[in-house]
Amino acid sequence: MHQRRNWLQISGRAVAGLTDAFAIVFRHLFRRPVTEEYPEFKRVLPARTRARIILTRDPDGEERCVSCYLCAAACPVSCISMAGEERADGRRWASWFRINFARCIYCGLCEEACPTLAIQLTPNFEFCERDLLTMVAEKQDLLVDHGGKNNDYNFYRRAGVDMVGGKGTHIGEAKTLNIKSNLP
Ligand code: SF4
Numbered sequence: 246m247h248q249r250r251n252w253l254q255i256s257g258r259a260v261a262g263l264t265d266a267f268a269i270v271f272r273h274l275f276r277r278p279v280t281e282e283y284p285e286f287k288r289v290l291p292a293r294t295r296a297r298i299i300l301t302r303d304p305d306g307e308e309r310c311v312s313c314y315l316c317a318a319a320c321p322v323s324c325i326s327m328a329g330e331e332r333a334d335g336r337r338w339a340s341w342f343r344i345n346f347a348r349c350i351y352c353g354l355c356e357e358a359c360p361t362l363a364i365q366l367t368p369n370f371e372f373c374e375r376d377l378l379t380m381v382a383e384k385q386d387l388l389v390d391h392g393g394k395n396n397d398y399n400f401y402r403r404a405g406v407d408m409v410g411g412k413g414t415h416i417g418e419a420k421t422l423n424i425k426s427n428l429p
């Protein structure tokens with residue numbers, strides 16, 4: 246008798262559970278779906294979203310990158326490489342600049358490290374490829390004609406292009422040492 250009562254209780258609970266579940270399913274059958282279909286509907290992503298990287302220009306239209314290698318040093322997966330050169334007026338630039346997007350983890354550390362705001366991550370994530378080699382972006386693929394998140398910043402207006410006068414000739418600056426004169 247006791248066993249039969251237990252069995253009836255268990256069966257009752259199972260039927261109640263099934264009824265609740267079916268009720269929820271039927272309720273949602275007639276509701277408008279809240280999901281959005283990609284790519285027909287695209288959400289507007291925040292400006293700080295970290296995806297495809299660009300190299301930006303300053304307000305004068307000049308390349309911001311001074312090829313200081315800080316971004317390459319900060320990159321945890323070593324996917325940035327470049328070569329630096331110097332113009333006659335002392336301004337540095339990257340003769341080539343390469344990012345392997347197949348290796349990049351979009352951490353944003355390169356952007357944090359950059360003193361000139363040259364390298365910036367954008368919300369554009371739609372650039373996947375089947376062939377990994379085509380994910381290697383050269384400078385011409387990265388360089389844009391605007392300032393990205395900060396159009397007004399100009400590194401050289403703050404830092405100057407080149408030092409005027411020789412070392413040790415400025416006010417309060419110690420004279421340079423001839424270290425070879427200390428040799429025995
Ligand atoms: S986002 Fe991260 S992984 Fe990608 S290039 Fe910058 S530092 Fe390297």
Ligand code: SF4
Nearest residue numbers: 310311313314316359
């Ligand atoms: S992108 Fe920025 S951190 Fe990287 S080399 Fe150019 S100036 Fe330096």
